[in-house]
Amino acid sequence: MERLNLYDLVRENIKKLKPYSSARSEFRGNAEVFLDANENSYGSPLDENFNRYPDPLQWKLKQEISKIKGVPPQNIFIGNGSDEVIDIAFRIFCEPGKDNVIICPPTYGMYKVCANINDVEAKEVLLTKDFQLDVEGVLAAIDSHTKLLFICSPNNPTGNNFNRLDIEFLLNNFPGIVLIDEAYINFSRQKSFLQELTEYENLIVMHTLSKAWGLAALRLGLGFASEVLIDLFNKVKPPYNINGSSQQLGIKALEQINEVNENIKNTVTQRGFLEQELEKFDFIKIIYPSDSNFILVKVIDADKLYQYLLLQGIIVRNRSNEPLCDNCIRITVGTQSENKKLLNALKKYE
Ligand SMILES: Cc1ncc(COP(=O)(O)O)c(C=O)c1O
Structure with missing residues (x-):
């Protein structure tokens, strides 16, 4: 180039x-009295200095x-x-x-x-x-x-x-x-x-x-x-x-990076668990490999599955209208208990 x-x-x-x-x-430097920005000099109703511009x-x-x-x-x-x-x-x-x-x-x-x-x-x-x-x-x-x-x-x-x-x-x-x-x-x-x-x-x-x-x-x-x-x-x-x-x-x-790293580790573990469990359903045709906190799956009838899960109180994303994503559903990796609820609902769908 x-x-x-x-x-x-x-x-x-x-x-x-x-x-x-x-x-x-x-303004750069230190000052005690700020009368430059038409802020409220009497303070905010909150504890923090929210009367000042950030x-x-x-x-x-x-x-x-x-x-x-x-x-x-x-x-x-x-x-x-x-x-x-x-x-x-x-x-x-x-x-x-x-x-x-x-x-x-x-x-x-x-x-x-x-x-x-x-x-x-x-x-x-x-x-x-x-x-x-x-x-x-x-x-x-x-x-x-x-x-x-x-x-x-x-x-x-x-x-x-x-x-x-x-x-x-x-x-x-x-x-x-x-x-x-x-x-x-x-x-x-x-x-x-x-x-x-x-x-x-x-x-x-x-x-x-x-x-x-x-x-x-x-x-x-x-x-x-x-x-x-x-x-x-x-x-x-x-x-x-x-x-x-x-x-x-x-x-x-x-x-709080340690807590965040722990959450990332849990998400990745749950992603693996979900991938493995989703394999068991015949109506799921393809589980696309994921490097994210969600999994895209190709199913037999995405609209039907989406509506069914909705009735169970579980919202996933129907991506069927995207190019190359015919009958594809995108599932965010949830917590262990959310994923179990999803899998239980899918078992009943079969
Ligand atoms: C690829 C990608 N980029 C950016 C965003 C949005 O990020 P933000 O919440 O920082 O606007 C999303 C949200 O879903 C995303 O999927």
């Missing part, structure tokens, strides 16, 4: 953008994330969920009505939704039948307006990792930004691409605290990239995109 000039990929209006400068980002760049939280992920704080962006990271990538790089991105269905739905919201074409290059990247197909889909490539590994809803060599090939040959969404990486046997950040200036790795960390309600999505890219994200994001409560609770949760 010709050497990329990252700046050439950025939209003209973003290159020229003078970002909003909040009171809290203009740190716009979330440095304390980033320091804790940095210790765990081994990436310097200045190479971290925190979004209001990964969905904000995805949306901002569109807004930095994709000219509405002109540019396009490549996605590889069946995959996480928000890439396409964000493309549609931003009026950006999402070129769809289907995965192969064994749910791997169609590398040739991706290369063929690239044109002079292609800005982003979304790679979700482990992939949702299929659950598997993509071949590492395929991802590396695309990193070396895609003439735009490659976003590797590793939302489920903690459940995977494959190594993260975080270690490759210094190799590839066009790489953004996405993680989230919603899955392995069990903090979906706090909305903490993470983007890791070069400082040049992170600066662009900071320029475009809303000034206080991560609320103070999420910052505080995020820091507190990150101190």
